[in-house]
Amino acid sequence: MRRERFHGLASLAQLARHLREQQALRAAQEQAAREAAARREAERHLFARSVGAVTALKTRNLAHLAPARPEPLPVQHWLDEAQVLRESMSDEFDVSTLLDVDDQLSFRRPGIGTDVTARLRAGRWSIQRQLDLHGLRVHEARETLGEFIRQAHKAGLRCVRVVHGKGLGSPGKAPVLKSRVQRWLVQKSEVLAFVQAKPADGGAGALVVLLAPMGRRQV
Template sequence: MLHEAISDEFDPEVLLDTDESLSYCRPGVSQEIVKKLRRGAWIVQAQLDLHGMRREEAREALSEFIRESSKRGLRCLRVIHGKGLGSIGKEPVLKGKVRAWLVQKEEVIAFSQARAHDGGAGAVLVLLQPGSVGPGSSSSSSGKV
């Protein structure tokens, strides 16, 4: 039998610093922002749980959540997309979609996979730009993802 080499000392947080697919920072925004988000420098002010939603439902819910959170002046959000354990083939359907949708939202300046106690691989922490983006602003966001 093959003995696998695994260690109790391994720190998964190290991967977050090197795997760019786990985080995003809008061009022109300092990478320090993403590092602070990963370290928990911002308090999560609201969360959205997408468990059990179909793709279209999740897209609409996420778009509305981002829009409303921005209008309320919130900065740090948690979006729970799940790990895909209940999906066909045990593959996370929403995980990649949520990230793809977030980069298209003008209000989003950064996001990072959540730390283990914030949901780990089943959630993402999202940082919105300061100030609200609402009707009459210079934003060209139509609210669609």
């Protein structure tokens, strides 16, 4: 009986010691939290304490500047360029008298020899860029082709391919764009010659176009 009582008292003493330790730990944690909060508050008011009292200015003395105006867009210039492009590539132009009468109706500008179209047809110039006109309406194809030729010449390219299609998906299976593309290309001063593409490059559905060197246009 006495031994059991002794063990009970020991357990109570151990429990009391554990509770005191937990209480001391919580007190230390709370103290650390308070000190950290005090440091943060002191840092937040450090500038104000260093500068001292501040008096607001009676007059703000600010300059009132007009907002900067955006750069004007050259809309008229764009419209003029588009108009020139439309006028320089007419659907009324008769191209038949300028095409070489061969199986492929190639074109070479006056002063360009037949050897040039022969080399172009043989692939002596590598194709540097391509334009595919499939799916475009006639007016869209004309403007797209004109811009493509202008940009290619400006970039210094010499040989490009224009895919106009064979007309298999058109009413009557007629190539709607083929003759128009030939007509438009002849009117572009950057174009020196063109031939029908080799079968591997599109055959009757494409043209290989030779452009004038950069900085030079034919008239």
